[in-house]
Amino acid sequence: MFKLMRKYPILNYYFTKFFAYFLTIFGALTITFFMFRLIPANPIENWLRSLEAQYSLTIDGGDAMVNSYKEKFGMTGTLWQQYVRYMYNVIFHFDLGPSFINFPRPVSELLAEALPWTMGLLAVSISISWVLGLLVGAVAAWFRDSPVSGTITNISIALSQVPAYLIALFLVLFIGYQWKLLPTRGAFDGQYAIGWNLDFIRSVARHSILPALAIVTVSLAAWILSTRSLVISNLGEDYLLYAEAKGLKSGDIMTKYALRNAMLPQATGLALTMGSMMSGQLLIEHMFVYPGLGQVMGRAIAIFDYNAMMGLIILSVVSVMTASLAVDLLLPVIDPRIRTAIKA
């Protein structure tokens, strides 16, 4: 194996990346696990109390009861045993344990139910902001001396670090309440049958606009900025002048030379945000009572649902890492310079 790797450095590169991928995920899970267990909370007691309050009954049975639930939730034995058991179940059975929310439904089911909503919202908002950001950024770069471009740039810089939930508050306030243009809660109207009918789909689309807009506003600013500076530094590049001196058509110069060179970092960036935006979106979903992972998170936090929270974090860590692994694996395919660097 090592001989082979020495012979083909690219194998070595892939191996290193995969190793780092698994190691980082494993480490992140371990850290998270111990952090949660070290937080001095008493979720089972809390949960039982909340059930009592909810159904106005008294749960008896005391310690025996608590212990039997502890077992179900994998909280018996030493911390070390709990850890080994948890990791074993996660890694070999993809079993994230039962949840307190809707006990005894397993966490994985809960997440699977919420995931499509989150992914849908994410896909829509990321594609909109990426495409729009590329366009506006390119235009801002092209007319970089005009005051309009300067204003766009400065606004984008200012907005680029503002968290999306503050934007969301503005949107809810004006579009949702003041002008009553769009719904601000949930993902669809209850009166329509869930399924592939037009009313339902329209309702889903209407409900997704505000949360998507909040996410788009902020990430758009970032894409505008990065595209603008990429395109400007590309416009000054000598190879564009050279391509023009060759008498190539402007369209060809733009697509084959300018964009090809500017797209590389932008595509990398796209993959990376795909992963990391998921965790940023959790709060937005919570605010809009959107039935995605964000809402699961809100409910899990409120009753201190270890398993659900761990599940969410695992999902997020794995998606971030997978996106960046994909980028690492694809880069040598797309960029010849990296390919050579690896060989050397």
Place this chain on the structure above:
Amino acid sequence: MWNLMKNCWRTSGKFRFGAVVLVVLVGLALVAPVIYRPIIGNRSPARPGQFQRWLPPSGTHPMGTDGHGRDLLTNYLAGLRTTLYIGFLAGVISTTVGVSVGFYSGYKGGGIDAVLLTITNMLIVIPSYPILVAIAMVTPELTVATMSLILALFAWPFSARMIRAQVMTMKERAYVELAKVSGQGDLAIIFTEMMPNLTPYLLMGFAFSVVGAMVAEVAIEAIGLGPSNIITLGLMINYANGWGVYSMGRFEILLIPVAVLVLIFAAITMINRGMEEYLNPRLQKVTTEK
């Protein structure tokens, strides 16, 4: 450092904008107690039931009172004060930790570096938000200091990574090598040779940590999962939402804290960008108007 600021001020309009806004806001926060006095005397702005509820803006209450019978202006100022203070404190803590780790890691290199870098990367991918909330929820009597500490817990890896990269490049340069040969100790080398060159990156790392900590803080507070005994701008937002200020037609109660936060984030980002442009003239050519 003073020179750096002066140069940035001279070369970058963004830096000037950000600096002016930030100085005004920090100034307001600093003189806040003076402004309280004529309105609420020596009482805490946070004490409920001081006045009649929902008074409209007037001479005595420039912004009116809220649903708990408190003066709104003094509460905004108190919120601004704590929010800035928490951000600053968390920034200091995480920058200190981040810089130390980044420095050590980058300077030593080798196995220690690999281990520290791996741990840093692990922490960076963990979504901090759920954990922060969980910790905040179970910590009784959350003070400003503990809040800052909790926020710093997840903010330091970013500075660490940035400083490490800078140290790695600087290490290559001859002047550090020279100092090594001349027999100075490691620490002496770090402080006499590298520190001056690292200052701008340190400041940028600090600014990022402050923004990161405040973003997380407001996020926790705004949806009501933070402690309710400390008035922050995030808590003001949460109150405003809870009171349903929309339906009462008192938009400004929500709008003001949101707008102030947006201003703070924008100002710090502008300052950072201005500094970056000053340090990297190529970027300046790309991003500033001729």
Place this chain on the structure above:
Amino acid sequence: MYQHVDSGERLIDIRDLRVWYRTTRGPAKAVDGVNLTINRNEVFGLAGESGCGKSTLAKGILGVIKLPGYFEGGEVDFCRKKSDSTLICEDLLKMSREQVRRMRWRDMAYIPQSAMNVLSPVARIDKQMLDGIFEHTNWSKEKARARMYECMDLVGLDKAVARMYPHELSGGMKQRVAIAAAITLTPDLIIADEPTTALDVNVQQVILQELKEIREKLKLTLIYVTHDMAVHAEMADRMGIMYAGVLMEVAPVVDTFHDPYHPYTEGLISSIPSIGGGRERMMGIPGRAPSPLEYPSGCRFHPRCPKVMAICSEEMPTLKQVGPERYVACHLHDEYTFEERANGGD
């Protein structure tokens, strides 16, 4: 459209060309009234200190001026042989962009100042050489490829280079690629803008030799731009000395070196650095070149001129013919006319 039939040996006729750059402190007049005729089949050397506008003039002829640069005025007549072997001269600045685009590479090619940066880092060499061919011909793939290998062979490049990426090549190899690419369509004119400045001295010599041989073999017209007078001495047939956006002197290379008319030319020659000697300020001429934002009144060279006269700060001399093949813009030569010199001059 300006068009006339020409029987002479002219290839390019530039009249009062002005190419300016827009800046916040007013226009930078990088090329500001250049008059020049380039003959078919010659090597024309364009010399002058850094920043005098050489590259801008070269790009102006090719018509690849981009904002903030723009054409302020002038004419660039380019003469092409029609199929009936008459010569047609047309003003490139008045032709449509599309027409000029079609002429590029086929009629006039360009070897850039920095071959390091002109090749796109993410495309293979063959792709970047072939796209120019396909754009202007309807050759088959095989034919285009054969031509590409032929040209690469001319500059001493191995076939294997075609499948490589720019970053895998040395500076000298990239420069050869640029030369090979420029000759693929055997254009009438090649403009080479300091094609060897970035290379080390030995490689520079080899490439110069190759360029010279290729030019003779293919009978191309070459405009060779460099501040390096020693290179001009080796390469050029005729030379133009540029200063502050205008030409100060145009003459055959032998005359330029042995009997310069303009004090600026004298200064340049007295300060010849060795080949590849870099861009250090010329020792022979005190003072600095003026900024294109603000030229001195009268003759733009007068503040630095050792032979300055009263009139020099008041009136700008025009480039006028003072001998067969000799042109100079200097008040020292005001009293001469071409006929006088031709009859009894030195």
